[in-house]
Amino acid sequence: MRLALLFTIAALLPAQEARLNALLKDILIFDAHIDTPRYFLDEGYKLNERHTYYELDLPRLKEGRVGAVLFGIYAQPQDFQPFEWMPRSLEVLDALHEEVKRNAGQMEFAYTSGDVTRIHKAGKVAALASLEGGHLFGDSERILRDFYRLGVRYVTLAHFRNSVYADSMTDERKHGGLSPKGRDLVKEMNRMGMMVDVSHISDEAVLDAIRTSASPVIASHSSVKAIAPIPRNMPDEVIRAVASKGGVICINFHAGYLNEAAYNVYIKNRPQRDAEIKAVGKDWEKVRRIQRRYYDLMPPVNVKELLRHIDHIAKLVGPDHVGLGSDFDGISGMAPRGMEDVSKYPVLVKGLMDMGYNDGDIRKIMGGNLVRVMRENERRAGQ
Numbered sequence: 001m002r003l004a005l006l007f008t009i010a011a012l013l014p015a016q017e018a019r020l021n022a023l024l025k026d027i028l029i030f031d032a033h034i035d036t037p038r039y040f041l042d043e044g045y046k047l048n049e050r051h052t053y054y055e056l057d058l059p060r061l062k063e064g065r066v067g068a069v070l071f072g073i074y075a076q077p078q079d080f081q082p083f084e085w086m087p088r089s090l091e092v093l094d095a096l097h098e099e100v101k102r103n104a105g106q107m108e109f110a111y112t113s114g115d116v117t118r119i120h121k122a123g124k125v126a127a128l129a130s131l132e133g134g135h136l137f138g139d140s141e142r143i144l145r146d147f148y149r150l151g152v153r154y155v156t157l158a159h160f161r162n163s164v165y166a167d168s169m170t171d172e173r174k175h176g177g178l179s180p181k182g183r184d185l186v187k188e189m190n191r192m193g194m195m196v197d198v199s200h201i202s203d204e205a206v207l208d209a210i211r212t213s214a215s216p217v218i219a220s221h222s223s224v225k226a227i228a229p230i231p232r233n234m235p236d237e238v239i240r241a242v243a244s245k246g247g248v249i250c251i252n253f254h255a256g257y258l259n260e261a262a263y264n265v266y267i268k269n270r271p272q273r274d275a276e277i278k279a280v281g282k283d284w285e286k287v288r289r290i291q292r293r294y295y296d297l298m299p300p301v302n303v304k305e306l307l308r309h310i311d312h313i314a315k316l317v318g319p320d321h322v323g324l325g326s327d328f329d330g331i332s333g334m335a336p337r338g339m340e341d342v343s344k345y346p347v348l349v350k351g352l353m354d355m356g357y358n359d360g361d362i363r364k365i366m367g368g369n370l371v372r373v374m375r376e377n378e379r380r381a382g383q
């Protein structure tokens with residue numbers, strides 16, 4: 001009996017492996033939020049070189065079969081003077097364009113959903129850009145249109161603090177959702193064909209954005225509150241609202257956002273950690289060492305917990321409304337074990353297979369849903 005069972009498993013394994021390999025051959029893996037570009041500017045980080053630190057470079061993108069990345073551009077108000085916010089964003093965006101150009105054989109800048117699929121089919125990585133917070137474009141719709149021309153394809157309506165457009169979920173209630181200016185911005189973004197990102201903003205603001213937007217919205221890097229009840233995560237009723245208008249919630253990989261116990265340790269240590277980081281200034285290697293030390297203090301969170309967040313949304317509202325928004329290179333190295341960097345995405349493909357997802361649904365979750373929402377935003381532009 002036991003022998004017969006062993007034979008069954010042995011017979012199944014090659015089939016599973018063949019299925020995984022077939023999927024990985026042409027699946028479009030598309031991450032909605034990765035923060036690497038500032039390293040190009042601040043540290044001369046080169047995409048074509050393989051690194052033992054940070055979470056993204058070309059060799060690891062290839063290994064992870066990644067087809068497209070929406071790179072995040074941000075400047076936290078506490079780190080820069082107000083007059084620096086916009087030039088800083090433009091400089092980081094320029095650094096991204098230059099780095100893509102330098103690696104033209106392996107990467108290409110994508111401006112449309114059609115570009116994303118064409119570049120992926122050509123065996124290259126499609127690079128796109130996004131902005132986190134209206135302060136980066138001086139709260140000016142005209143300047144935002146300029147950013148659109150430079151390739152920015154979504155804007156997060158606020159960051160960790162309230163913006164003139166929306167309440168942040170990590171700040172005090174001020175507008176009670178979106179401000180009138182915020183609603184105007186959403187409509188203007190719809191006209192441009194630029195996606196509205198509802199990560200970071202308060203639940204009321206998300207619901208307001210969904211009511212206002214003619215096009216589906218994205219949550220570019222948000223996880224599930226029902227699993228990890230922490231401020232940055234999204235409750236089920238808001239997830240349902242995003243899905244009801246055809247949107248997609250892209251799961252944030254931050255170990256502290258996936259697991260409440262890890263979050264509690266992270267939050268308790270954060271003031272001390274930030275003070276230590278501030279004290280070493282721009283000595284990036286020392287900064288990384290401090291981050292690593294505090295990472296090790298958190299209870300271990302593994303890739304299975306990340307899969308649970310994906311599964312929760314797929315079960316709640318269907319597999320058409322969940323995607324990936326790792327926040328790699330924006331989470332200070334606090335990735336789950338087994339998902340340390342962009343080379344590990346095939347682990348998620350296999351994990352979803354093991355959980356019983358069919359190939360079509362795996363393709364949607366790993367990137368197809370994000371392309372669909374992008375296409376829908378383009379289709380409605382100018383209306």
Ligand SMILES: [Zn+2]
Pocket residue numbers: 132200221330
């Ligand atoms: Zn963020």
